[in-house]
Amino acid sequence: MQLLEWVLVFILIGPLILTVIVLGLSLAGVGIKDLSRYLSQLRAEEEPLPEDTIPDVDVDRYIEELKRQRDEG
Structure with missing residues:
Protein backbone atom coordinates (compact mmCIF):
# COMPACT_ATOMS: atom_id res chain seq x y z
CA MET A 1 0.00 0.00 0.00
CA GLN A 2 2.89 2.33 0.75
CA LEU A 3 4.19 2.03 -2.83
CA LEU A 4 0.75 2.74 -4.27
CA GLU A 5 0.46 5.92 -2.20
CA TRP A 6 3.86 7.16 -3.42
CA GLU A 45 25.28 55.15 -24.74
CA GLU A 46 28.81 55.24 -23.26
CA GLU A 47 31.35 57.37 -25.02
CA PRO A 48 34.56 55.63 -26.05
CA LEU A 49 37.68 56.41 -24.08
CA PRO A 50 39.78 59.21 -25.53
CA GLU A 51 43.07 58.15 -27.07
CA ASP A 52 45.16 60.23 -24.67
CA THR A 53 44.16 58.08 -21.69
CA ILE A 54 46.53 55.37 -22.91
CA PRO A 55 50.11 56.49 -22.27
CA ASP A 56 52.62 56.17 -25.07
CA VAL A 57 55.49 53.94 -24.00
CA ASP A 58 58.73 53.82 -25.91
CA VAL A 59 59.70 50.21 -25.28
CA ASP A 60 63.13 50.44 -26.90
CA ARG A 61 64.07 53.47 -24.81
CA TYR A 62 62.85 51.71 -21.67
CA ILE A 63 64.94 48.59 -22.43
CA GLU A 64 68.03 50.69 -23.12
CA GLU A 65 67.53 52.53 -19.82
CA LEU A 66 67.27 49.22 -17.94
CA LYS A 67 70.44 47.93 -19.62
CA ARG A 68 72.26 51.15 -18.73
CA GLN A 69 71.16 50.89 -15.09
CA ARG A 70 72.24 47.25 -14.95
CA ASP A 71 75.67 48.07 -16.39
CA GLU A 72 76.17 50.95 -13.94
CA GLY A 73 75.04 48.94 -10.91
Missing part, protein backbone atom coordinates in the same frame (compact mmCIF):
# COMPACT_ATOMS: atom_id res chain seq x y z
CA VAL A 7 2.91 6.44 -7.02
CA LEU A 8 -0.32 8.39 -6.61
CA VAL A 9 1.54 11.30 -5.00
CA PHE A 10 4.00 11.46 -7.89
CA ILE A 11 1.22 11.17 -10.47
CA LEU A 12 -0.82 13.95 -8.86
CA ILE A 13 1.92 16.28 -7.60
CA GLY A 14 4.55 15.69 -10.32
CA PRO A 15 2.86 17.74 -13.07
CA LEU A 16 2.25 20.58 -10.61
CA ILE A 17 5.94 20.66 -9.63
CA LEU A 18 7.03 20.54 -13.28
CA THR A 19 4.63 23.36 -14.15
CA VAL A 20 6.02 25.53 -11.36
CA ILE A 21 9.60 24.82 -12.47
CA VAL A 22 8.86 25.61 -16.13
CA LEU A 23 6.96 28.77 -15.21
CA GLY A 24 9.79 29.92 -12.95
CA LEU A 25 12.39 29.29 -15.64
CA SER A 26 10.37 31.15 -18.24
CA LEU A 27 9.96 34.12 -15.92
CA ALA A 28 13.67 34.09 -15.18
CA GLY A 29 14.38 33.94 -18.92
CA VAL A 30 12.32 37.05 -19.52
CA GLY A 31 14.17 38.80 -16.70
CA ILE A 32 17.54 37.87 -18.15
CA LYS A 33 16.54 39.12 -21.60
CA ASP A 34 15.42 42.44 -20.18
CA LEU A 35 18.62 42.79 -18.19
CA SER A 36 20.82 42.03 -21.19
CA ARG A 37 18.87 44.49 -23.34
CA TYR A 38 19.29 47.18 -20.67
CA LEU A 39 23.04 46.53 -20.36
CA SER A 40 23.54 46.67 -24.14
CA GLN A 41 21.66 49.96 -24.22
CA LEU A 42 23.94 51.35 -21.50
CA ARG A 43 27.00 50.14 -23.39
CA ALA A 44 25.78 51.84 -26.56
Whole structure:
Protein backbone atom coordinates (compact mmCIF):
# COMPACT_ATOMS: atom_id res chain seq x y z
CA MET A 1 0.00 0.00 0.00
CA GLN A 2 2.89 2.33 0.75
CA LEU A 3 4.19 2.03 -2.83
CA LEU A 4 0.75 2.74 -4.27
CA GLU A 5 0.46 5.92 -2.20
CA TRP A 6 3.86 7.16 -3.42
CA VAL A 7 2.91 6.44 -7.02
CA LEU A 8 -0.32 8.39 -6.61
CA VAL A 9 1.54 11.30 -5.00
CA PHE A 10 4.00 11.46 -7.89
CA ILE A 11 1.22 11.17 -10.47
CA LEU A 12 -0.82 13.95 -8.86
CA ILE A 13 1.92 16.28 -7.60
CA GLY A 14 4.55 15.69 -10.32
CA PRO A 15 2.86 17.74 -13.07
CA LEU A 16 2.25 20.58 -10.61
CA ILE A 17 5.94 20.66 -9.63
CA LEU A 18 7.03 20.54 -13.28
CA THR A 19 4.63 23.36 -14.15
CA VAL A 20 6.02 25.53 -11.36
CA ILE A 21 9.60 24.82 -12.47
CA VAL A 22 8.86 25.61 -16.13
CA LEU A 23 6.96 28.77 -15.21
CA GLY A 24 9.79 29.92 -12.95
CA LEU A 25 12.39 29.29 -15.64
CA SER A 26 10.37 31.15 -18.24
CA LEU A 27 9.96 34.12 -15.92
CA ALA A 28 13.67 34.09 -15.18
CA GLY A 29 14.38 33.94 -18.92
CA VAL A 30 12.32 37.05 -19.52
CA GLY A 31 14.17 38.80 -16.70
CA ILE A 32 17.54 37.87 -18.15
CA LYS A 33 16.54 39.12 -21.60
CA ASP A 34 15.42 42.44 -20.18
CA LEU A 35 18.62 42.79 -18.19
CA SER A 36 20.82 42.03 -21.19
CA ARG A 37 18.87 44.49 -23.34
CA TYR A 38 19.29 47.18 -20.67
CA LEU A 39 23.04 46.53 -20.36
CA SER A 40 23.54 46.67 -24.14
CA GLN A 41 21.66 49.96 -24.22
CA LEU A 42 23.94 51.35 -21.50
CA ARG A 43 27.00 50.14 -23.39
CA ALA A 44 25.78 51.84 -26.56
CA GLU A 45 25.28 55.15 -24.74
CA GLU A 46 28.81 55.24 -23.26
CA GLU A 47 31.35 57.37 -25.02
CA PRO A 48 34.56 55.63 -26.05
CA LEU A 49 37.68 56.41 -24.08
CA PRO A 50 39.78 59.21 -25.53
CA GLU A 51 43.07 58.15 -27.07
CA ASP A 52 45.16 60.23 -24.67
CA THR A 53 44.16 58.08 -21.69
CA ILE A 54 46.53 55.37 -22.91
CA PRO A 55 50.11 56.49 -22.27
CA ASP A 56 52.62 56.17 -25.07
CA VAL A 57 55.49 53.94 -24.00
CA ASP A 58 58.73 53.82 -25.91
CA VAL A 59 59.70 50.21 -25.28
CA ASP A 60 63.13 50.44 -26.90
CA ARG A 61 64.07 53.47 -24.81
CA TYR A 62 62.85 51.71 -21.67
CA ILE A 63 64.94 48.59 -22.43
CA GLU A 64 68.03 50.69 -23.12
CA GLU A 65 67.53 52.53 -19.82
CA LEU A 66 67.27 49.22 -17.94
CA LYS A 67 70.44 47.93 -19.62
CA ARG A 68 72.26 51.15 -18.73
CA GLN A 69 71.16 50.89 -15.09
CA ARG A 70 72.24 47.25 -14.95
CA ASP A 71 75.67 48.07 -16.39
CA GLU A 72 76.17 50.95 -13.94
CA GLY A 73 75.04 48.94 -10.91
